[in-house]
Amino acid sequence: MSYGKRMIATGLAITAFALAACESLPETIVSSPAVELRDVTLVGLGFSNQTFLLSFDISNPNPFSLPVSHISYGVKLDGQRFASGQTPSDIAVPASGTSQFAISVELDLLSTAPRLLSVIRDGARTEIPYELEGELGVDIPFAPPVSYRSNGAIQLGSQAN
Numbered sequence: 001m002s003y004g005k006r007m008i009a010t011g012l013a014i015t016a017f018a019l020a021a022c023e024s025l026p027e028t029i030v031s032s033p034a035v036e037l038r039d040v041t042l043v044g045l046g047f048s049n050q051t052f053l054l055s056f057d058i059s060n061p062n063p064f065s066l067p068v069s070h071i072s073y074g075v076k077l078d079g080q081r082f083a084s085g086q087t088p089s090d091i092a093v094p095a096s097g098t099s100q101f102a103i104s105v106e107l108d109l110l111s112t113a114p115r116l117l118s119v120i121r122d123g124a125r126t127e128i129p130y131e132l133e134g135e136l137g138v139d140i141p142f143a144p145p146v147s148y149r150s151n152g153a154i155q156l157g158s159q160a161n
Helices: 003-024 114-123
Strands: 036-044 050-059 066-077 079-090 100-106 127-139 146-154
Touching: 003 079, 003 100, 036 127, 036 146, 050 127, 066 100
Parallel strands: none
Antiparallel strands: 036 050, 050 100, 066 079, 066 127, 127 146
C-alpha cells in the first residue's frame, strides 16, 4: 500500500472512531436549568406604550458554572402572549447555584389585545398564572442552546407614576 493510500485509510479510521465516540456521549453535556418568572413590574407609562421589567430567577443544576451568552424567552400571562424575544446576556450562574436577570419589555398599547390589558390591570390585585419557555445560549464549547419551560403564578407590580 502506498504512503498516500495509508494516509487516507488512517484518516478514514480516525474519522470513524471519532464519530463512534460522539455517539456514546450524552445528547447534551448541560442539564436544563430551572427558570422562573419572579416579578413583572410596570416601570414606564406613555401615551402609546408601557414598559415592563420582567425579573427572573435561574437555578443551575450542573456541577459547573453556566455562562449564559443570550436568552430567548416567551411569556404568557393568563394564557395570553405577553412578551417574547431574545437578548444578549453576560450572566454566569454558579455551579449548583442561582442567579437573577431582568429584561425590559416595551408594549405598544395600540397593538395589545384588550384582554391582555385587563390581565395586566387585574394582575395588580390578584395572582395570575404564567407560562414561560425559551432557550439559554451557553458559552461552553460544543454545547447547544439549553431549553427551559416553567409555569406558576405571579402578582404584577407597579413603579410608574
